[in-house]
Amino acid sequence: MTLVDAAHASGRGFTATLSRDEQRAMGQYMTPPTIARFMAQRLVADVQQDHVRVLEPSAGGGILAAAVVEALLAKQEDQRPGFIDLYLFELDARLVPGLEALCHQMAQACQAAGVQLDWRISQEDFLLSELALRGQAIEGLLTISNPPFLKLNKTSDRRAHLHSYAVYGQPNIYSLFMAATARLTPPGGKWCFITPRSWMAGQYFKAARHTMLAHLTIDSLHAFENRREGFEEDSVLQETVIAWASGRQLFEPSLNILLTRSQGASDLDQSQVTAVPTERVVGDDEHVMLSLPQSQQDPFEGWTATLRTYGFEVSTGRVVAFRAAEHIRETASSWSVPLLWLQHVKQQEINWPIRKKREHISATAASSWMLVPNAPMVLMRRFSPKEDARRVTCAPYVGMLPGLVLGLENHLNYIYRLSGRMTPYEARGLSAFLASKVVDEHFRALAGSTQVNATELRKLPLPPLAAIEEIGRKVSAKPSLEEIDEVVNRVLGLPVAAQAAA
Structure with a gap:
């Protein structure tokens, strides 16, 4: 032996x-x-x-x-x-x-x-x-x-x-x-x-x-x-x-x-x-995070912009259900607004209401601090099953729901413009980019977990803003992952290896 x-x-x-x-x-x-x-x-x-x-x-x-x-x-x-x-x-x-x-x-x-x-x-x-x-x-x-x-x-x-x-x-x-x-x-x-x-x-x-x-x-x-x-x-x-x-x-x-x-x-x-x-x-910033790249070539090479470069920020939904129980409602009223949960966000699609959740929240002075403006943004699930086709599950929100404000539950992240309004094309383009194969491989190499956190989103290299908007113009209202990959690769001119991987 x-x-x-x-x-x-x-x-x-x-x-x-x-x-x-x-x-x-x-x-x-x-x-x-x-x-x-x-x-x-x-x-x-x-x-x-x-x-x-x-x-x-x-x-x-x-x-x-x-x-x-x-x-x-x-x-x-x-x-x-x-x-x-x-x-x-x-x-x-x-x-x-x-x-x-x-x-x-x-x-x-x-x-x-x-x-x-x-x-x-x-x-x-x-x-x-x-x-x-x-x-x-x-x-x-x-x-x-x-x-x-x-x-x-x-x-x-x-x-x-x-x-x-x-x-x-x-x-x-x-x-x-x-x-x-x-x-x-x-x-x-x-x-x-x-x-x-x-x-x-x-x-x-x-x-x-x-x-x-x-x-x-x-x-x-x-x-x-x-x-x-x-x-x-x-x-x-x-x-x-x-x-x-x-x-x-x-x-x-x-x-x-x-x-x-x-x-x-x-x-x-x-x-x-x-x-x-x-x-x-090995990252060269204060976080020194390590990743496991899939290939020798870096499809993000030359991209130095981040969300902050374009005036965007990422935050976590402010509504923590057990703390906000007195404000959450089963049915709508004249003083309530939509409350979005993780279950409302599908890949490139927002379904509200689904009538399986308490989908309304009161919009009063007492609850105003936990509400966000009803404006274009990108909504993301903070957690996705490992079996999902993509690590990021997100959808563009372009203001289709009623009310001046919205409630976002704590299991959602959202990307918005700090000053002013994100345009619908920016929201659609950024959402499609985040769901693309090239970004999926980046996050899988970096984290290997079910959570894409705010720090990782803030560090993500982004292409030029004009390219993000062009992606938003070219994708359909509810694009498939195959359509997203085709549009993103074509607009960004990604190397042949990256296109093959997609």
């Missing part, structure tokens, strides 16, 4: 004793052998030091450490290290005996290859360890990890307090593992994590990204396109990504990042490699 197979058997034997609720509460999901080897092989590919140190900060069954040792021993003799120091951290005492047995097996394999292996198993929370809290780089360190993923209470959890440099909003424990180990990675050191891809974007992971990118240069990213196949043995529904990085102090925008994709573990060997400039993957 190989080292990886032995570790896998030990880890799976442990998780088999847990109920689904226990496993979820612990955030404990074991890495499949194929993925463990895939991670380790790329991690050690350029390692040539004679003395390496391997850290697995949330060891579980130790499969990732075993995969690294296997990969190091598989190197040609003149490139193989002479010494390996192994640091394993595992909080659950039930896993320690299996880790000890695995370490003995790894030591025997190393001895047979003429390599000395020393190991230390620490039964403690890595985030509370002296190593993590000290945060000093360790010479020759290779970190590999599949950390637990679960939310922490930043006000009561000691780990969030001690690693506050990586905490913003509601932290997830896996991002603290990523940030804490980034601080330990020296120039020339290597770092590899498999996690949900949510850390790559959004405000909650902003501080963790800043910490990681202050100590690391991202080398490669691999995305699992199928949510079910990354951890199929545990039925984990996550959009998963593997990140490899090198310890560096300087950000070099001239470098490329290697991107690969697979549906799951079974087609890893068929993953095609794309080299993409770092600046297309």
Whole structure:
């Protein structure tokens, strides 16, 4: 039995004793052998030091450490290290005996290859360890990890307090593992994590990204396109990504990042490699969000305008149903106006009323602060199912409903002109552009989530305003996605590759 197979058997034997609720509460999901080897092989590919140190900060069954040792021993003799120091951290005492047995097996394999292996198993929370809290780089360190993923209470959890440099909003424990180990990675050191891809974007992971990118240069990213196949043995529904990085102090925008994709573990060997400039993957503003572009070419190249450039703003609907209950009505009256909910907004179409919701809201002095002018705008669902054809579900509103003002429920975003009125052609053109294939690929690369938030909309590069208006003139009143893609590509003169992708 190989080292990886032995570790896998030990880890799976442990998780088999847990109920689904226990496993979820612990955030404990074991890495499949194929993925463990895939991670380790790329991690050690350029390692040539004679003395390496391997850290697995949330060891579980130790499969990732075993995969690294296997990969190091598989190197040609003149490139193989002479010494390996192994640091394993595992909080659950039930896993320690299996880790000890695995370490003995790894030591025997190393001895047979003429390599000395020393190991230390620490039964403690890595985030509370002296190593993590000290945060000093360790010479020759290779970190590999599949950390637990679960939310922490930043006000009561000691780990969030001690690693506050990586905490913003509601932290997830896996991002603290990523940030804490980034601080330990020296120039020339290597770092590899498999996690949900949510850390790559959004405000909650902003501080963790800043910490990681202050100590690391991202080398490669691999995305699992199928949510079910990354951890199929545990039925984990996550959009998963593997990140490899090198310890560096300087950000070099001239470098490329290697991107690969697979549906799951079974087609890893068929993953095609794309080299993409770092600046297309790692944002250069305060949010430092990461994306996974579909191609080398950037269809937005040369576009520097944003919503703000054209005097537009994006906001969230102000009507929070439970707080506004006294103002929401089942039927219309002389002093009520339409209230639009998420269900009223379809792709490029607004259907009101549908007579399944409380679709009216009083327009009085008491409720006026939560109402918006009845003027042209673009309405967007804040959440869309992953199965939807496009990440953005939006529709132009050109003033077809009665009243001087409208109510917009909190699950809608809306784009409007800050001063003056958006024209109907601007609303139709902007809505069609946001629903186009080229924008869909941009948001899927950036977020990989069901939410396109206001920050991402404000950062979206836009074509010239005249082109947006031309799109609005050429699309029909209720265009299909096929019509939208055809018009948008033709008006914007997108490259042939982008048209083919559409």
